[in-house]
Amino acid sequence: MKKIQNINSISENLIYKKTVYALGIKCNEENLTKEGYFDLKRISNLRVLDNGFLRTIRNRSNKTQRELSNLIGVPLRTWIGWESYSKSLPFDKLILLINKLNIDKVELYKMIKSTKFTYGKHHGKNRLKIPIDPSKFELVNYLIPISHDRAYLVKDTPQKIKDYVLSDFSIDKNYFKKSGLIVIYSYLLNKLLKTFYIYERKTFLRFPLSNEVKSLVKLGVNLEKSVIVPLLLSDGGEKSNNRLFFSGASEVLHKIWADALFFQYGLLPSSFLLKYKSIFITTHNFSDKVLSKIKETCPTFKTSPINETTKEYLNKPQPSINYLFERPNIEQQTTIRLWANTEGSIGIALDKKTNLITPSLKIACAHPSLIKELQYLCKINKLNMLVIKEDKNWSGLSALRSNSIETAINFLKIGGFIRSTRISMRSEYFNGLDKQDVLLGILELIIRQRKNKTYRTKDINKIYKDIRIFVINKKFKDEEHYINIFKNFNNWSIRVK
Known part of the structure; x- marks a missing residue:
């Protein structure tokens, strides 16, 4: 199918609009007659059934069946079959006839506008009534030609159209039974669509989708090693037929994933931000060559046993990011930041003796x-970061965690959380808030607690509420402010007194 550059040019004739592509259709004016009808002679092997027009032609020309059959070089019995026994006649013979009799093509189109057509060298099957005027061919707005003898009816077709197709066309019944989708068997319909219409596909996506990947590309970062594999291991995975996916609620992370694959391999997603329950899913199709290259970096993206024992799972090739140990710092830090955004959380730890908090990064x-x-x-x-154990998990492990202010500041120094990554709605106090804003709000409260004892309390619920108020009302400063304030925390002049 022909690709186009301007989505606006097909916006009024969209067949479907999905998460990545829109498919539009427009009439191929080069294959229309000067009066604007389908130029049917452009379909080879087209056949037409007589609906009385042959008798009309005989009467107008005042000629017998034998005379007319001789005029176009066919046996009399063939003509009789056309006119009296519903045998389909080749359309090119009909054109030859009207040319011999000097009948205008517009007059012919008026005669055949309510007849049926078929396709083939013999009498054909699937006799269809198709309009001569493109403006009256309503069905075209729901059909996509596939293969050489089929047409696909798009999923969102109105039920009235579906009922008409099911009653009047030969369809793939097994496929319909299994999927509920309709594929029509029809050489004629396929040829009609391909001859008189141009299908145009355009992606809605304009790369780069994110600022993050654009910056990484300028720095010469290897996106496969620092972005693609880490996202696969944290919130992604592999499906059948060479498909890799990324899932999660953060739209910005989906944009980073799509950007990385576009700039690293020139790949567009097959689906983008496809809603599934409370998250989104973005999927890409890969060639064997590209998928094999990614697996040279990391042999598998499966990070836990599924339908197998732990022992069976651990005896198989395991995921690894040890390749990053020898990579530049920017690639290591990009991986850490992405993992903190996909699988990370920010909270607080309360010292019950001093009623002071520290950030808890997990x-x-x-x-x-x-x-x-x-x-x-x-x-x-x-x-x-310390390894946290969890007996309920298959491995007995659950996360890395740090309650250190120094670690939180160092996390800010490498960039911190990626902006516009929202905290899960399951969070009682921070739901819907930007992760980076919450970290900054926590650091702000840490300073205020040490300057003003009224902010100190054993009531952790009140502390969480205070931080939420700070974040919502933007009562915090930027990252550089806190990096400078906590530059030498051990000798900090406003520590607890």
């Missing part, structure tokens, strides 16, 4: 070797 990961690699990656970037 990054979920239950895979036994992956969590150690992630911990080491954090360590070499000055983020000291």
